[in-house]
Structures are given as structure tokens and as C-alpha cells.
Amino acid sequence: MVVNGSPVPSAPVWTSGEELAVESFSGEPGAPPIWENVIKVIKLLVQEVINFRDQQFVEEFQKPVEEMSSFIQYQVPSIPTHLSKTPCSTSNYNKEACLQKISHGLQVYHVLLQHVKAEYPQSTLLPSVMHQTTVLIGLFKDKMKAAEVVEDLSASERERVLGEVSTGIEWERKTSVHAILRELRHFLVDTKTALRTWRRGAKAASNHDITMVGRGVLDQAWSKNLH
Numbered sequence: 001m002v003v004n005g006s007p008v009p010s011a012p013v014w015t016s017g018e019e020l021a022v023e024s025f026s027g028e029p030g031a032p033p034i035w036e037n038v039i040k041v042i043k044l045l046v047q048e049v050i051n052f053r054d055q056q057f058v059e060e061f062q063k064p065v066e067e068m069s070s071f072i073q074y075q076v077p078s079i080p081t082h083l084s085k086t087p088c089s090t091s092n093y094n095k096e097a098c099l100q101k102i103s104h105g106l107q108v109y110h111v112l113l114q115h116v117k118a119e120y121p122q123s124t125l126l127p128s129v130m131h132q133t134t135v136l137i138g139l140f141k142d143k144m145k146a147a148e149v150v151e152d153l154s155a156s157e158r159e160r161v162l163g164e165v166s167t168g169i170e171w172e173r174k175t176s177v178h179a180i181l182r183e184l185r186h187f188l189v190d191t192k193t194a195l196r197t198w199r200r201g202a203k204a205a206s207n208h209d210i211t212m213v214g215r216g217v218l219d220q221a222w223s224k225n226l227h
Contacts, residue, residue: 039195046185049181049185053178053185080187111158115162
């Protein structure tokens, strides 16, 4: 929690994609392409966030998860825009711009998770959520052509983001935790959807290239036969 005079958490060192492969997929025979690895990590992270979100909701608000939709009005101002509301989840996307958007969004969520940590310091699920979020940021930066474009959040930016959720009465702080976990899940699911869209597009383009090469070979063969 950020209060007057308390230090703002420093920017973490983002883990590289190479470390992701070593930590999460070492020993797997026939390791899949890098985006498949990312999707696997995201799916695991989504499930961890859901488990934490549901547990926090039931214990704090004494309501069943079926009533979670009644809390949709509780929002956090600094929550990144859902990718589903951008071109990143369509075939008409700019890969570099979308990688930057994902990386920046994950950085914001990593800061917001500091608030969750302040409210639930004994959580056994949160350390893994925060670590995998850090790993994903590093991995997405690895895939950029110009990673330096996405600068780490400054101390003042981190302070502003935390200040939006760490003040107020206990009820407000707890509903902020719920909103953060809810929206982080949405962001991760949108990211996974975008990656699958990119993968399908790349696969289709590759198949098209193979087809065109094959046609070129056949055309050459027919040309030789005609002569």
C-alpha cells in the first residue's frame, strides 16, 4: 500500500524469453514454437488468477461466485484497454504495435498486483502470478524489433497507479483487488486470442507461399516439356 512517505516499489527486471523456456518447458520433447509456449503460460496464469479471484470474492464479500457480475461496476481507472477493443485481435493488426501494447499493459498490471500483495501478503497464489507476469513481459519484449520504445514505468507513474487503489476504506481497497484480478483475466484471455489469430495468419501465409512455390516449380516443368 502506498502512503505518504512510503517508498514506491522499484521497477522489476523483466525476465527474458529464454528463461521462460528453461523454467517452464525444460525437458519437454519436441518443444513447440515460441508462441505456443507463451499461450501455455498464459493459460496457466489465467487459471491461477481465476482461482485467486474466486477465493477472494467468496471470502471477502461472503457471496457465491455466481453473484460476481453484481460487482462489475467497480473499476480501476488505470486498467489497460482490452485488446478485444483494438485491432490486435483481428487480422488487420500491426504486430509491433500490439506487442508494445501488451507489454505496457502487463507492466501496469504488475504494478497493480503490488496493491494485491499489500492486501493479501500471505497469499500462496500471488507470487506465481507476479512471477509469470514478469516473465511474459520479458518474453514479449524479446519479440519486439524495438523493445526500447516501451519504457519501464517511471517511479511517478507507478506511484500514480498505486495511488488510485491503495487509498480509501477497506471495502474500496478490497473491491479494487477484485477489479484488478477480474480485468487481468480479461487482458490475458484477449492476449491469448490475439496470439492465436496471429498464428493462424502466419500459418495461412506460409501455406500460401508454399503453394505459390509449388506452382512455380510445376510451371517450370511444363515449360520444359513444351520445349
